[in-house]
Amino acid sequence: MTNAVAVAPGRSWLRRSSDDWLVVALLAGFGVFFLATVVLPVATILWRSLHDARGGFVGLANYQAYFANPALLQSLGNSLIVASVSTALVVGLAFGYAYALTRSCMPGRPFFKAMAMVPLLTPGLLKAIALVYWFGNQGLLKGALMGYPLYGPIGIVMSSVLWTLPHAIMILSASLLLSDARLYEAARSLKAGPVRTFLAVTLPNVRYGLMATAIFVFVRVLTDFGIPKVIGGNYNVLATDIYKEVVGQQNFAMGAVVSIVLLIPALLAFALDRYVSSRQSGSFTARSVAASPRPSRWFDLAMFGYCAAITIVMLAVIGMGQFAAVVKFWPYNLSLTLDHYRFDMEGVGWENFFNSLVLAFWVATLGTVTTFVSAYLVEKPRAHGLPRQLLQAVALLPMAIPGLVLGLGFLLVVNSPGSVFGSLYGTMALLVVATLTHYYTVTHLTSLTALKQLDREFESVAFSLKVPLTRFFFKVTVPMCAPTLVEIWSYLFLNAMTSVSTVIFLYGIHTKLASLAVVHMDEAGRLASAAAMAMLIVYACVVVRLLQMLLSKFLLRRLQAWRLSSQP
Amino acid sequence: MRHRENDQSRTVAFRAFFVAPRSYPQASASHHASPVSAQVTAAQGESRPKPGLAPKGEKECMSSTRPSSEQGPTYLQVRQAGKRFGAFRALEGVSFDIAAGEFVCFLGPSGCGKTTLLRCIAGLESLSSGQVIQGGRDITHLPPSARDFGIVFQSYALFPNLTVTENVAFGLVSAGRAPAEVTSRVTELLALVGLAGEDSKYPSQLSGGQQQRVALARALAPSPGLLLLDEPLSALDAKVRLRLRREIKRLQRQVGVTTIMVTHDQEEALTMADRILVMRGGRVEQMGSPDEIYDRPRTSFVADFIGTTNLLQATVVVPGLARCGSLELLIEETWPPGTALVCSIRPEHVGLVVDPASAHEWPHELPATIIEVERLGGVHRIHLRAPTVPDEIAIDLPESDPRMALLARGRAVRVQIPVQKMRFFEATT
Numbered sequence: 001m002t003n004a005v006a007v008a009p010g011r012s013w014l015r016r017s018s019d020d021w022l023v024v025a026l027l028a029g030f031g032v033f034f035l036a037t038v039v040l041p042v043a044t045i046l047w048r049s050l051h052d053a054r055g056g057f058v059g060l061a062n063y064q065a066y067f068a069n070p071a072l073l074q075s076l077g078n079s080l081i082v083a084s085v086s087t088a089l090v091v092g093l094a095f096g097y098a099y100a101l102t103r104s105c106m107p108g109r110p111f112f113k114a115m116a117m118v119p120l121l122t123p124g125l126l127k128a129i130a131l132v133y134w135f136g137n138q139g140l141l142k143g144a145l146m147g148y149p150l151y152g153p154i155g156i157v158m159s160s161v162l163w164t165l166p167h168a169i170m171i172l173s174a175s176l177l178l179s180d181a182r183l184y185e186a187a188r189s190l191k192a193g194p195v196r197t198f199l200a201v202t203l204p205n206v207r208y209g210l211m212a213t214a215i216f217v218f219v220r221v222l223t224d225f226g227i228p229k230v231i232g233g234n235y236n237v238l239a240t241d242i243y244k245e246v247v248g249q250q251n252f253a254m255g256a257v258v259s260i261v262l263l264i265p266a267l268l269a270f271a272l273d274r275y276v277s278s279r280q281s282g283s284f285t286a287r288s289v290a291a292s293p294r295p296s297r298w299f300d301l302a303m304f305g306y307c308a309a310i311t312i313v314m315l316a317v318i319g320m321g322q323f324a325a326v327v328k329f330w331p332y333n334l335s336l337t338l339d340h341y342r343f344d345m346e347g348v349g350w351e352n353f354f355n356s357l358v359l360a361f362w363v364a365t366l367g368t369v370t371t372f373v374s375a376y377l378v379e380k381p382r383a384h385g386l387p388r389q390l391l392q393a394v395a396l397l398p399m400a401i402p403g404l405v406l407g408l409g410f411l412l413v414v415n416s417p418g419s420v421f422g423s424l425y426g427t428m429a430l431l432v433v434a435t436l437t438h439y440y441t442v443t444h445l446t447s448l449t450a451l452k453q454l455d456r457e458f459e460s461v462a463f464s465l466k467v468p469l470t471r472f473f474f475k476v477t478v479p480m481c482a483p484t485l486v487e488i489w490s491y492l493f494l495n496a497m498t499s500v501s502t503v504i505f506l507y508g509i510h511t512k513l514a515s516l517a518v519v520h521m522d523e524a525g526r527l528a529s530a531a532a533m534a535m536l537i538v539y540a541c542v543v544v545r546l547l548q549m550l551l552s553k554f555l556l557r558r559l560q561a562w563r564l565s566s567q568p
Numbered sequence: 569m570r571h572r573e574n575d576q577s578r579t580v581a582f583r584a585f586f587v588a589p590r591s592y593p594q595a596s597a598s599h600h601a602s603p604v605s606a607q608v609t610a611a612q613g614e615s616r617p618k619p620g621l622a623p624k625g626e627k628e629c630m631s632s633t634r635p636s637s638e639q640g641p642t643y644l645q646v647r648q649a650g651k652r653f654g655a656f657r658a659l660e661g662v663s664f665d666i667a668a669g670e671f672v673c674f675l676g677p678s679g680c681g682k683t684t685l686l687r688c689i690a691g692l693e694s695l696s697s698g699q700v701i702q703g704g705r706d707i708t709h710l711p712p713s714a715r716d717f718g719i720v721f722q723s724y725a726l727f728p729n730l731t732v733t734e735n736v737a738f739g740l741v742s743a744g745r746a747p748a749e750v751t752s753r754v755t756e757l758l759a760l761v762g763l764a765g766e767d768s769k770y771p772s773q774l775s776g777g778q779q780q781r782v783a784l785a786r787a788l789a790p791s792p793g794l795l796l797l798d799e800p801l802s803a804l805d806a807k808v809r810l811r812l813r814r815e816i817k818r819l820q821r822q823v824g825v826t827t828i829m830v831t832h833d834q835e836e837a838l839t840m841a842d843r844i845l846v847m848r849g850g851r852v853e854q855m856g857s858p859d860e861i862y863d864r865p866r867t868s869f870v871a872d873f874i875g876t877t878n879l880l881q882a883t884v885v886v887p888g889l890a891r892c893g894s895l896e897l898l899i900e901e902t903w904p905p906g907t908a909l910v911c912s913i914r915p916e917h918v919g920l921v922v923d924p925a926s927a928h929e930w931p932h933e934l935p936a937t938i939i940e941v942e943r944l945g946g947v948h949r950i951h952l953r954a955p956t957v958p959d960e961i962a963i964d965l966p967e968s969d970p971r972m973a974l975l976a977r978g979r980a981v982r983v984q985i986p987v988q989k990m991r992f993f994e995a996t997t
Contacts, residue, residue: 017711382692457725460692463712464719465739465790475738479729562728562772 019469023377027387030374034394037437041409042263042401048412049256062257072241076261079237082153083222086160090217091210093161094168097310100303101169102176103202105295107304115311116169121541122318123498124163125518126534128230129527130320131158138331151233159231160221162317165310167220168213175209176202181292208276215273219266223402225501226515230522238262239404239501246408246505256412259405270400318538325532340532345524347509348517353536355428356514359503360496360540362432367443367492368485370436371395375447376477380459399441403501410434411505426508438502439495443488450484451477480562483555490548494541633664633845633855643668643826644689644794649698651684651850658684659850662698666843671820671827673837676847677873682830683798685847689828690796691715703793718787722799724779726771732758732782733767739790757785760819777808784816788823795820797829801836813840834874838862846870868993871912876949878918880959881995882909890992893957895932895985899992908995915949915964919984922974932985936961938977950975952983 052058066072100106101113119127134141135150135158148154179202187197225239232240238258245255324330328337343349378392398406410433414425424430454477462472478485500515507516514537521530634642644666651659659681666672674682687693689700691712700708707715726735733754740750758764761781771779780800787795800816801809817840820827831837837844838858846853846861846869854866865871872879882892884907890897892911903909924935936954943949950963961983965972975981 017713019713020711455721455723455725457721457723458727460690460712460719460721461725461727461786462738463692464690464715464717464787464792464796465742466713467739467742471742476727476729562770 019463020383022469023381023384026373026377027384027391030377030391031387033370034391034397037410037433038394038397038401041406041413044412044416045256045259045263045405045409048252049260051253053251053253062253066254066257066261071236072258075236075238075241075258078153078235079222079239079262080265082156082160082228082237083218085153086157086164086221087214087218089157089161090164090168091214093310094165094172094213095210096303096306097165097169098172098176100307101173103293104300104303105293106300106307108307112307112311113173115314116166119162119166119314119318121494121545122321122538123226123500123515123518123534124159124224125226125230125498125500125515125522126321126531126538127162127317128155128159128227129324129518129522129531129534130317131155131162131231132527133320133324133330133531134317140331149233151231152235155231155233156221156228156235156237159227160217160224162314163224163227164217164220165314168217171213171216172206172209175206175212179205208279211276212273215269215276219269219402222269223262223266223404223501225404225504226519229500229519239402242404242408243504246411252412255408259402259408262402263400263405266402266405267400274396321531321538322535324528325535327528330528340528341536343517343521343529343533345521345526345529347512348521348529348533352512352517353514353533353540355511356497356537357540358428359431359435359511359513360493362428363435363439363496364489364493366432367436367439368489371440371443371488372447372481372485375444375451376473379448379451380456395444396441398437398439401438403438403499404504406438407434407502407505414506426506426511428511430506431503431511431513434502434506435496435499436492438499439492443492446484446488446491447481450481454480480559483552483559486548486551486555490544493544497537497541633852640668640670642666643670643703644828645699645701646685646689647699647701649685649688649700650696651681651688651693652696657850659688659695662847662850662852664845664852664855666826666828668826669824671817671829671840671842673841673844674828674830674847675834675837675841675844675873676832676853678832680847681850682832682845682847684850686796686798686828686830689794690717690719716792717794717796718790718792719796719798720780720783720787720800722802724771724783724803726779726783726786728771731768731770732763732774735771735782736785736789738786743790753789754785757789760788760822761785762815775808776804777812780804780812781815784819788819788825793826795825795827797827799830799832801831802833809836816840838874846873848873865912865991868910868912868996871991871993875914876962876964877912877914878959878961880911880913880957880961882911882992883907884909893954894934895957897932897987897990897992901992903994910993910995912991912993913985913989915962917986917989918961918963919986920950920963920965920971921982921984922971924980924982930984932987934983934985936981936983938975938979938981941975941977948972948975952981954983 049062050057050059052061097112097116101109101116106112131150132155133139135145135155136142137150139150142150145154150158183201183205184197187201192200223239225243228235228237228240229243236244238261242255242258242262245251245258325340326336326338327333328335328339343352374391374395378388378395381388401409410430411425413419414421414430421430458476459469459472462469462476498515500519503513504516504519507513514533518530518533518537521527521533642665646665647663649659649662650657662681662685674685676682684693688695691707691710691714695708698708699706702716727738730738736754736757737750740753745753754767755764758767761784763778763781763785766774766778771782774782783800797816801812804812813836816829829837829840838861841858843855843857844861845855848869854861854870856864861870861874865874868879871877880892882890882895882897884890884899884903884905885896886905887902888899890899890909890911892909897911899909921933934954934956936952938950939953939960940951941948942951944964946967947964948967948969950965952961952963954961963983965975
């Protein structure tokens, strides 16, 4: 008998399989990708903020100049005020709506649920434009503002609330659905009244959902560019300041400084969000029983009234957007026309819309593939622990970077003298990569959730059967996750269609997008054409969404058949 | 009713298997093998029937970490295997050999490292130290896809979107077999596991037991040299589990594939395995045939973990003599006086005399009182308290035993301790 031979510890398989080489190559590829799309742009902004226009190092001088400038400092305050007020309003309004959807027996719940999702198909810009038609200088309900101007904080807050409300309703509904009926039964058996039950059971249960919603809305409003650009008037916020510094004054250094100032609260909010979501897990277990509401006449009626009011407002805004697009000359000639869809303005036209479709198609397609593969790399292989953890961390980062900041970072990388990426400026490829990066995190996390539901031993079985990982991936993993992939594709498509901030610094003459055309036509006072272009985006989004719903229904039914009773 | 019959006949068979041959040569019963030496004990004339494994013929169960020479060539060798997760040692110094065609169970409580050991053999985890040699080839550093094994998991891990046929054929198609060959092999395997005619169903349309058979067929399809079963029966209902035990065993004999099964269920291991590797805390506690493990446990842990046993505290008085309450016990080992011992005696070995005032007293007979009569299917377990020994004693009696009618809680009886069947261990603190 031979004595045991000790082997150098810590060294795993010395002879790698071809699958393992593939995993290593993909991990390296993602490393390069994120280095180029996240690390390099942010680092370039930081670098530029510490240098003057001619490239000389000036330390923190730019920051001193920034904080010495009362006008710029005012924008910081404005941004925080607008974001805070919007957050408070949205969380309150959305909680009521989500509570009605999940905890009341009001009639028409499926209808209201669907209606809450409709605004997701419309760009934030459309809401701002529609509000101008309702409350602007020549607005239908101008008097309702009692003399206060729409252009400014009021308009920004109103548009932002309408824009973020559907997302907030979605997050809060999900959170409210995850509450344990047994807690309510316990509360009832202990003779707690409705108010006490609400305070002692409901609120603690959804506190993480409320936090997540608040953070989401705050960051969205804080970093948004389109709405303050269209309806902000002279009320400056950080995002419009960056645009003015970069596009108006070509002052990249100061643009970089403002970007960093915007990036810091966004990063803090992101860190807080990660902390909150890490605390959330485990409150609702597999053994919990979902709470189901009991009918209560007056409560249900009140909830119905509330939801109806919100739905009417949201539909009125979208409806006004459509109306504005087809009215001949607001408010003097209200006869209908399709003239505004001709876009007879220089540099604007249907090609912008087609550009958007091309962009959205590529972002959706490439994004679905890359995020699914990156999530697979994070979730499934067992070796390479550290590189996989790094990939996971870096895939979360794009969410923390405001679109405008990311766009500026890309611009600075591409535009810096002697840059190897110089030839990319204005190309569709650059727009696709920037947009894809901006929406990376959400889709990566969605893929991860879907992959976690697949048995971890599938890969082990594939190894034992000597099936190449790629064959297994396409034969089993992809079909099992097909509904999620379709969902991700449509999510990316809709967002790429409506996105403004990420691409506004990066487009070229031949790659101008519909959303940018909306901004430019609004800038030129062509409000009706802007509304028409925004509506084109809406039509495309509706079509894609309907197709996705049909396909998902089919795929989900198949998946349901596969999953049925598969747990022993 | 059929179930019940089966159950009873099974129980009877089980008892006949392990309990019937009660007379062991005294010498081998109390001989403590050193942990490494191959203690090749002559079979006690009751050698278990071993049909199957046609080419290997009859074989004996040997007590050792190595199979006997009669058992065919060694197929798998594990040498000083160690596995660390950070500071935690999941495996330490694990060594054993498995013969070709053998069915070995890794048995132990949860967290003992048995699954880790299996995964290391499969290459799904890498060893921190040591060696794995399969069929003469050092596979320690090979990735799983370069090794030769089929595996079945507790969750079955059947691909839900593929039909039964597609699941079984999955590994065959990759191996580049001709379509006709694949079809005939799949048909053959499905017939082997008793699932002919279910070929176009999806896994979700099958019962748990059927899914498990598909998983077996899938693992066996490429004719692997080694079949690994990771708690394959744990997710099944009790009845199905009993049926599948025998079926897996039958299948293994028929195919002749070397098999390792991980389980925490000692009854499963006793009924299925040719040899059992009992593990505890990442180390091998004992390896041997089911008979050896059951009748001649090497440690009190094994005695207690396998089956049910009475553990009585005793102390060495002088070398060769120990005292347990009023019982004086002759022991072979020469522990120094004062050594604390644990004596193990199986409930079915303890004798019971209904008459409390027996005329002729046995040397190891004690007065006792029944404190509980427990029904365990076809067997009754009688818990007794004997005033002269410190621990409670349990006795198993079959339902058919005529004495059963006379036994009730509170009744005074006498118990007989057959010292020759007792095993002695040094008490661990």
